[in-house]
Amino acid sequence: MIPRTLAATLHRLCQSFPVIAITGPRQSGKTTLARAVFANKAYVSLEDPIERAFAMDDPRGFLARFAKGAVFDEAQRWPDLFSHLQGMVDAERTPGRFVLTGSQQFGLLAGVTQSLAGRVGLTRLLPLAFAEMAATSRQLSVDAMLLLGGYPLLHTQPSMATDWFSNYVATYIERDVRQVLNVQDMGTFQRFLRLCAGRSGQLLNLSALAGEAGISHSTARAWLSVLESSDLIFLLPPYHRNFGKRLVKMPKVYFLDSGLACWLLGIRSPEVLALHPSRGALFETWVVGEFVKGRFNLGLPADLYFWRDNNGLEADLVFEVGTHIQPVEIKSGQTLTRDYLHAGQASGRFAGSEALPPWLIYGGSDSYERSGVRVIGWRDLALADGSPPQPSQ
Numbered sequence: 001m002i003p004r005t006l007a008a009t010l011h012r013l014c015q016s017f018p019v020i021a022i023t024g025p026r027q028s029g030k031t032t033l034a035r036a037v038f039a040n041k042a043y044v045s046l047e048d049p050i051e052r053a054f055a056m057d058d059p060r061g062f063l064a065r066f067a068k069g070a071v072f073d074e075a076q077r078w079p080d081l082f083s084h085l086q087g088m089v090d091a092e093r094t095p096g097r098f099v100l101t102g103s104q105q106f107g108l109l110a111g112v113t114q115s116l117a118g119r120v121g122l123t124r125l126l127p128l129a130f131a132e133m134a135a136t137s138r139q140l141s142v143d144a145m146l147l148l149g150g151y152p153l154l155h156t157q158p159s160m161a162t163d164w165f166s167n168y169v170a171t172y173i174e175r176d177v178r179q180v181l182n183v184q185d186m187g188t189f190q191r192f193l194r195l196c197a198g199r200s201g202q203l204l205n206l207s208a209l210a211g212e213a214g215i216s217h218s219t220a221r222a223w224l225s226v227l228e229s230s231d232l233i234f235l236l237p238p239y240h241r242n243f244g245k246r247l248v249k250m251p252k253v254y255f256l257d258s259g260l261a262c263w264l265l266g267i268r269s270p271e272v273l274a275l276h277p278s279r280g281a282l283f284e285t286w287v288v289g290e291f292v293k294g295r296f297n298l299g300l301p302a303d304l305y306f307w308r309d310n311n312g313l314e315a316d317l318v319f320e321v322g323t324h325i326q327p328v329e330i331k332s333g334q335t336l337t338r339d340y341l342h343a344g345q346a347s348g349r350f351a352g353s354e355a356l357p358p359w360l361i362y363g364g365s366d367s368y369e370r371s372g373v374r375v376i377g378w379r380d381l382a383l384a385d386g387s388p389p390q391p392s393q
Contacts (some may be wrong), residue, residue, distance in 0.1 A: 002128065004128075013299065014099075014121070015095055019089060021108065021109075022125055023125065025103075026168075027168065028126055030102075033072065041070055046072060059080060073102075075101075082111035126257075128383055129297065133145075133150065146279075149258050150289075161263070165263035167296070173232070181223065195209060196253060202281065203251075205250065233255055233256065235251040235254075236253075236255075238251065238283065238307065254284075255285055303320065307327070313350045315328060315358075325351045327347040327359070330343040330360075333362060334362070344360035357373065357374055360373050365378070
């Protein structure tokens with residue numbers, strides 16, 4: 001098993017909460033992680049029709065086997081579980097007693113927040129962060145890394161990424177969409193999915209996206225909502241303070257796995273990616289995804305933003321550090337140019353004295369300070385704990 005950064009967060013949360021929940025996209029490693037971290041607990045998969053039938057026919061008898069706790073995999077498959085657990089943990093509030101895993105879009109989060117509010121430590125496991133990939137001892141170029149993405153199976157088994165992603169889309173994404181939205185025309189949905197991949201790193205214009213996909217605005221919104229709740233895409237909101245400026249109000253859309261985005265765009269080799277017009281957007285997609293993974297792995301909300309105003313000032317990524325603002329500029333080129341430095345220097349001007357020295361994350365390998373900009377090579381983006389580097393204050 002590849003060591004996961006979220007394990008430390010799970011150990012921390014199970015000291016305080018009687019129930020721990022792990023959500024995330026399919027095949028991100030939720031079951032493997034839960035069974036490894038909580039190896040001393042009984043494990044039951046509610047995908048198993050026999051176990052699920054037992055639970056539904058005789059809930060008291062089913063749960064009597066797990067009075068001391070258990071890992072319930074795909075917990076949303078038995079919605080009544082959450083109400084039963086509420087009574088059990090209220091009667092005996094032992095920390096770390098129950099662990100739930102499942103897919104958010106099928107009601108795990110709704111069940112947890114409705115019945116287990118205040119009793120559950122919520123976590124989200126995304127595909128591998130770059131620091132976690134280091135455990136595989138694979139030395140990848142930046143283009144090979146973008147193409148492969150972070151799904152654990154692609155780093156532990158000799159699978160062909162093109163075959164794996166093809167089956168992933170057909171077996172999980174399309175099946176999930178059918179179950180949640182009852183989509184009949186999968187060809188139209190596939191086109192919508194590819195159009196979303198082509199817009200990764202761009203402002204989300206839902207009307208234009210719907211028009212190009214040939215669907216209504218409401219359908220596009222519903223489909224996008226499922227992709228977001230499935231942790232396949234992430235909507236990066238604009239920073240909420242305007243500093244007296246007129247701001248762009250639309251979010252930016254990002255895929256949370258660059259490999260999946262590459263596959264949807266028809267990119268099948270590092271050589272093709274190196275020359276592809278979407279390479280810059282895909283590199284930005286990966287960087288933003290690394291920040292999201294870093295926050296989630298530490299049990300924190302994303303709290304990430306971007307900035308763009310009508311005067312041309314922009315920052316690809318913005319987050320708060322105390323009372324200050326950290327601006328981040330992202331460039332995919334491997335050579336640090338004067339234009340890159342100027343863009344980095346400009347990225348924090350909107351915030352004036354509240355901005356910390358800007359970061360410039362680029363596709364090269366060197367990291368250093370230059371002209372008031374903290375230059376960060378792509379290999380140095382993540383630290384050993386999987387979190388993005390923190391600014392000096």
